[in-house]
Each structure stands twice: as structure tokens, then as C-alpha cells.
Amino acid sequence: MRLINKRPDRTSWMLLAALPFLAVLIAYALGSAVRLAENPADKLLPGLTAFADAIDRMAFTADKRTGDVLLWLDTGASLARLAVGIAIAAAGGLLVGLSAGLLPYVRATLSPFVTVVSMVPPLAVLPILFIMVGLGEASKITLIVVGVLPCLIRDLMLKIDDLPRQQLIKAQTLGANSWTIAIRVVLPQILPRLIDSIRLNLGPAWLFLISAEAIASESGLGYRIFLVRRYLAMDVILPYVAWITLLCFLMDLGLRVLQRRAFPWFEEARAGA
């Protein structure tokens, strides 16, 4: 039997999937034990109890200086920035993508510009953003929008191009005007694809958020990581990284569920295309 046809059964599939995670954990535990034997106060690879302490301190105990529970404060601040940034990018992407995708005049005006703007590395213009919109919330949200919006627009324009031409012709023969075609034919088909696009852009959005928070902030997940980095507090940093990963995973899952609930027909359409 050829190697490409050998398939693990369900149990061994799950075992294999768990293997790399286990290996990382074991490697960590070994390294940590060796370093802790040498120096019980080692900060680089803290032991599991140090993590438990840190999680308890960050997530369940009010900070003695401000009275806030830091993890929730940071999570709230970061998620609010992320939500506003992605919402603005999604709304803008939908509006511009839809009009540029459908109307040749708009496309001629905007398409080359959006293409060029999407090539600008957002982090490179960060210092300019700070000077233009200040150091407050606006600059963090703007960075997410600047980073994500051009990608969403370009993606939606391509997705509109992918729609079967016949549909638009058929709608026109049935007497639909441009507006009706946009709202009744294209929009419903584009919305689930917008969700796909947002899912793919979640990673970059987090990246921009954390970069912006690292530079100037009073709260946020990225802010906390870069702040305690000054103290090599791996016992705080690693749980924060795990938490961000989990949040990102949950957001992705949420969008997938939303897509399935709101557009049940889409899965089949995508498989067919």
C-alpha cells in the first residue's frame, strides 16, 4: 500500500494531533526544571506553580494599585479596539468593495489607489499615524483599519469578479437596475465571503493591535506583555500569549458559526465553485 493512501484511524489521528503539543509541554517542563534547580527564582522558564500564581494574580485578584483586575481590564480594552477597528474595516470594505466591484467608474478611480495603499506596510507608517491622530485610542483603531481595510476591499472586488456573469445578465433581463442588482443579487452572496475575508485578517488585526499597544498605552493585552517584558515576567507573558491565542481561535470559531447560521447555503456554494 502506498504511503499516501495510509490513513490513521480516528483514535490514532487524535493521538498524533496531541503529540506535538505534548512534546512542547515536555520540552518546556524539562528546561524549566533544569533552570529552577539551578536558581529557584529563575524568571525565564518558570514552573507550573508560578503560572498558577501569575494567573491568579492577573485574572482573579484586584491590582493593589488601581483596584482593577488586570487581565479583564486588558482584555476589555483590547477587544474593544479590535472590534471597532474590524467593524470599521468591514463596513468600509463592504461599501468600497461592492461599489468598486460593480461600477466600472468607481473601479477605475479607486482600484489602482487601493492596490498601492495595500502595499504600504502599516507598521512603517505608525510614527506618522501617531503624529496625525495622536497617541490615544484613535491611533490604535486607525492602525487596524489601515492594515485590514485595503485587503478586505481587494478581496471583495475579486470575489465579485468571481460571481457568474450570467447572474447579472439575467437580473438585467428581468428588469433590475444597478441598485437592485447590488442589493439583491450581489450583496447576499458577498456577505458570507466578507466573513471569510475577516477570518483571514484576524491574525494581522491582532498583530497591528499589539504593535500599537506596545508603543503607547494605558491598558491592553499587548501593552501588558511589553510592560512586564521589562521584568522578564514570563509567568505573565506566556499565559497572556495563550489567552490571546484562545481569544483569536474563539473569534474565528464565532465567525464560522455565524457564517453557517446566517448563510446556510454558502457551504454548498463554496464546495460547488
Place this chain on the structure above:
Amino acid sequence: MKTRRFLGKLTAGLVAASLLSLPAYAAPKKDFKLAWSIYVGWMPWQYAADQGIVKKWADKYGIKIEVVQFNDYVESINQYTAGAFDAVTVTNMDALSIPAAGGVDTTAVIVGDFSNGNDAVILKGKDKLADIKGQKVNLVEYSVSHYLLTRALESVKLTEKKDVSVVSTSDADMVAAWSTADVTAVVTWNPLVAEILATPGAKKVFDSSQIPGEIIDLTVANTDVLKDNPAFGKALAGIWYETMALMSADTPAGVAARTAMGKASGTDLAGFEAQLKATRMFYKPADALGFVRGAEPKATMQKVAGFLFDHGLLGNGAPSAEAVGIEFPGGVTYGNAKFVKLRFTDTYMAAAADGKL
């Protein structure tokens, strides 16, 4: 499939990394590494390396010393704490909160200088410190700037908790931040202070010359490494004071040294000498000895430990500001005598003063 292979590689990498990053086992050895970062009081290290002074003293003791520059100050301390370097340039506060609180027993081989105006509180359009009340203050949180702000507020009976709010801002973006309308108060260090004060409306309302001797710039080394290799500490002191004599001299060679250091720190002779004016350099080992043997360092470290404890920076669940023990010359200690992790010593500077290197 691809993911799994990647994770496999990652695991291998992690295993390798965790093995490689084992703490440097203290034992007699020949090769030593010093990490330094750009700051007026630490520029001599680069100059000494460039001029062969490092090699000269290392050869004398039959060892090798590698001098490595870091662009990121915090990263250099983290690398030292992780065991990748034997010595690092650091302030008294960061020496206590990063390596010492992290259990890495650290000895201050050289007390190089203290900030005497290099760190400052600057307000936009206001010229009294008390006007800071109610403002947002941009600074590198938990740095010496943060400490300076706390001490400044104390002097006008204000507190950080009630009267101001701190916005953590990267030092790399401090000057750009100052030029935006919503930033009205900053605390930072030179050369950023000079650059910000050159803009219209910037007023210095407090600086480190009002708390002299509290922000101390050190060259520290791992205590265990020093214990097994006293030659390393002696070589460091030898290099340092030879360079000090050179850079403080009113001779063409002295001017050349200061010019080179100014250039290396992104300014020129005039700019560098202006920064030196705001720095109380201990050019002679005897000056440094007088300072480190006096009562001042102990009183300062007590304040610093209090500040760090208030901000939760003395390690997990530190019960009090005395969680980490600090030793001073003559066997005086502050704090937990069972967990002494930061030591001010006069051994090496005294050897330099007595010409016994």
C-alpha cells in the same frame, strides 16, 4: 501534515533553546561577555573596546572579554539575567528589579556615575511642577523615569495614584509623541530631554539633580562568575579607570575620546559634553569609593525597593519591600538577609584606587 512537521521543528528548536539557555555554570573560565547599551555614562565601554584597552587588560589577566552593544537596553538586561552574558551596564533600580528579583546574584563591580540632571520632567506651556496635577504623563512605565516622577510628585505633595495618570510610551517614540497636541507632560532621559526642550513651549519643571545620587549607573557582573574568576572583575575595573582617566583629561587625547563617544551616541562633542555636565561621573576610583562607602546608596536603595514593591515589581508575592536583600560595603545589608541578590562592593574600585590591579 505541514503544520505537524512545523510543530516538530518547533519542538526540536525549543528543546535546543532550553538546553542552550542553561545558566552559565559558574566555574573558572577564560571567555567573558559584557553587554552594554547607549547611554552617556556607558559610552566608555565601546571606546575602550575600540582603542584596545579592553584587550590590553584582558591579556594582562590571561582572559578574553567580548564587549557587545545592544540597541535595546531592556533586552541587554534580560539576556544577562538569562545567563547569556557575564556582565551588563544597568541602573541601580533595574539591577534590583530584573536580575536580583529574578534570583540572579549580581554584584556592582563599578559605580560609574549618577544622573545629575539627565532625567527630567517636562511640561508643555506650564512652568510649575504642581501644574502636572490632573495631566496624563507619558513615560516609559516602570523605568527610572517612572521613579523620578514619583519622587517629583512627593516633593509637591501629590501622588501618582490620585493626581496624574501614567501613559506608557516607548522611548523611541517619545519625541514624536511630544509633538502631538494631546501629549502635555513627559518624563524621559537624555538625549531625548535635550531634543524635547529645544521645541517651543517645553519647560523643564523637575530633574534628577534635585534627587542627586538616586539614579545610579552601574556595571554589574554575575556574583558567582566573579567569585570563581576574580580576574574578570579586576580586568573590568582596570579597563574602566584607564578609560576614565583618558576621557576626563583636558588633552587632545581626551577631546578625541569625548568626540568619538559623542559620535557613537549620535551627537557631537558639544552635545556629549552637555550630557556629561548633567551626569556626575566618578572619574577617579577614590570618588566612587567615597560614594559607595557612604550612607547614601543604602538610603537610596531603600526608596527604590519601596517604589518597586509599590508597583509589584519585586517578584511574585513579594511580602514586603525587603523581599530582596541588598548588601553594601562593610557587610551592611538591607532587606532579606537570606536572599541577598544585589551587592554593592568596593573590592574592585578599591584595588583600582590603590593601584593593585
